[in-house]
Amino acid sequence: MYTAGELAKKLGVSARTVRFYDEKGILRPGGYSEAGYRIYDESSVEKLQKILMLRYLKFSLEQIKQMIEPGDIDVRQSLAEQERLLIEKSEHMERVLFAVRQARKADTTDLWQKLRRIVELTREREFVIEQYRDDDNFNKRVSIHDYSTAEVGFFPWMLEKLRLEPGMKILEIGCGNAAFWKGVAPQLPENLEIHLTDYSDGMIEAAGRTMNELQQKFPEKRLRFTLEKKDAENFSYPVGDFDRIMANYMLYHLKNDNCPSLYKEVRDLLKENGIFSSSLIGREHNRELHQLVKEFDSDMDIPLESFDIFLETAQHELAEYFTGIQWWEQENDLLVPDTDLIYEYVSSYSKENAERLERNKERFFDLVESQKNSEGFFFIHKATGVVVCRKE
Numbered sequence: 179m180y181t182a183g184e185l186a187k188k189l190g191v192s193a194r195t196v197r198f199y200d201e202k203g204i205l206r207p208g209g210y211s212e213a214g215y216r217i218y219d220e221s222s223v224e225k226l227q228k229i230l231m232l233r234y235l236k237f238s239l240e241q242i243k244q245m246i247e248p249g250d251i252d253v254r255q256s257l258a259e260q261e262r263l264l265i266e267k268s269e270h271m272e273r274v275l276f277a278v279r280q281a282r283k284a285d286t287t288d289l290w291q292k293l294r295r296i297v298e299l300t301r302e303r304e305f306v307i308e309q310y311r312d313d314d315n316f317n318k319r320v321s322i323h324d325y326s327t328a329e330v331g332f333f334p335w336m337l338e339k340l341r342l343e344p345g346m347k348i349l350e351i352g353c354g355n356a357a358f359w360k361g362v363a364p365q366l367p368e369n370l371e372i373h374l375t376d377y378s379d380g381m382i383e384a385a386g387r388t389m390n391e392l393q394q395k396f397p398e399k400r401l402r403f404t405l406e407k408k409d410a411e412n413f414s415y416p417v418g419d420f421d422r423i424m425a426n427y428m429l430y431h432l433k434n435d436n437c438p439s440l441y442k443e444v445r446d447l448l449k450e451n452g453i454f455s456s457s458l459i460g461r462e463h464n465r466e467l468h469q470l471v472k473e474f475d476s477d478m479d480i481p482l483e484s485f486d487i488f489l490e491t492a493q494h495e496l497a498e499y500f501t502g503i504q505w506w507e508q509e510n511d512l513l514v515p516d517t518d519l520i521y522e523y524v525s526s527y528s529k530e531n532a533e534r535l536e537r538n539k540e541r542f543f544d545l546v547e548s549q550k551n552s553e554g555f556f557f558i559h560k561a562t563g564v565v566v567c568r569k570e
Contacts, residue, residue: 438499
């Protein structure tokens with residue numbers, strides 16, 4: 179049997195720490211002495227060891243309380259979630275360290291301006307990471323396109339521009355959950371070697387499920403997939419000689435400072451006469467929806483307001499690195515009858531949007547309903563297309 183002081187000494191902590199965990203309801207004493215001192219036994223030693231280990235691993239007191247008490251909680255799952263959070267914190271600190279190092283290189287005359295710009299870029303980067311931690315936001319945005327007016331879906335339409343042939347070697351940078359490959363699988367030629375990369379662990383996991391699904395569903399295609407975690411902002415790849423390299427709906431998440439190194443790497447990884455393609459949105463994309471959002475709340479986030487590259491401007495940016503640049507915009511709009519779907523779509527833009535909408539959900543619904551046409555559809559103009567260029 180141990181007093182609080184003896185238990186603390188045995189595990190190298192203060193008696194105050196033992197009392198603190200008692201006050202929080204995590205480490206209750208087995209009883210009290212006649213003099214009123216807390217009394218602990220050997221099970222308390224084991225329990226305190228667990229508490230100290232979990233605190234070292236940065237679990238909250240509430241999480242620790244759930245994990246050490248008998249119940250249905252999955253400790254392995256809790257550890258996996260904590261691993262994800264710690265990785266995010268580590269990556270955040272790496273970005274902050276990068277910002278500090280960049281600022282140190284700046285001239286004294288523009289130090290503060292340089293530092294502010296670096297911090298803005300770092301915050302924008304973290305916003306993108308948060309957006310694509312998993313494919314939940316992506317799926318919310320994809321579902322609205324079920325109400326497309328196009329005769330052919332966007333991915334099959336884009337596939338025609340790529341002119342894939344059997345046996346080609348293809349790299350997709352920023353593959354997300356591999357939705358493109360799922361959308362065009364029946365039309366793919368045979369024996370493709372497909373390399374997929376993304377920065378998000380959640381997207382990598384989702385893409386892995388898609389790969390397995392396609393290989394099981396279309397064994398006659400003999401598709402060979404490789405999946406790796408890579409950051410497009412500092413991109414490199416261990417193999418090259420690709421016939422096609424793709425970057426679908428991701429170039430606008432990069433800032434101008436990061437794009438040249440990516441374009442050079444893409445050019446180096448392509449075969450002679452290999453093709454680089456990128457799907458992009460135009461400046462007028464979702465025009466009616468964004469007008470409605472600003473009418474609802476002028477402070478709401480609209481992602482494309484911070485984009486540096488659009489379908490209309492991509493050819494000028496790519497001309498320094500590639501030749502034979504062509505771009506097409508698909509004739510495609512949306513007629514959406516489902517107000518809930520529009521609500522979810524706008525919520526997926528950011529946490530702040532979701533919170534603002536939740537506080538005034540009824541007003542947002544009324545606003546959408548008031549702008550539907552006589553047949554009950556909310557019209558949204560889409561400006562989406564693809565840019566294709568070549569390495570000579």
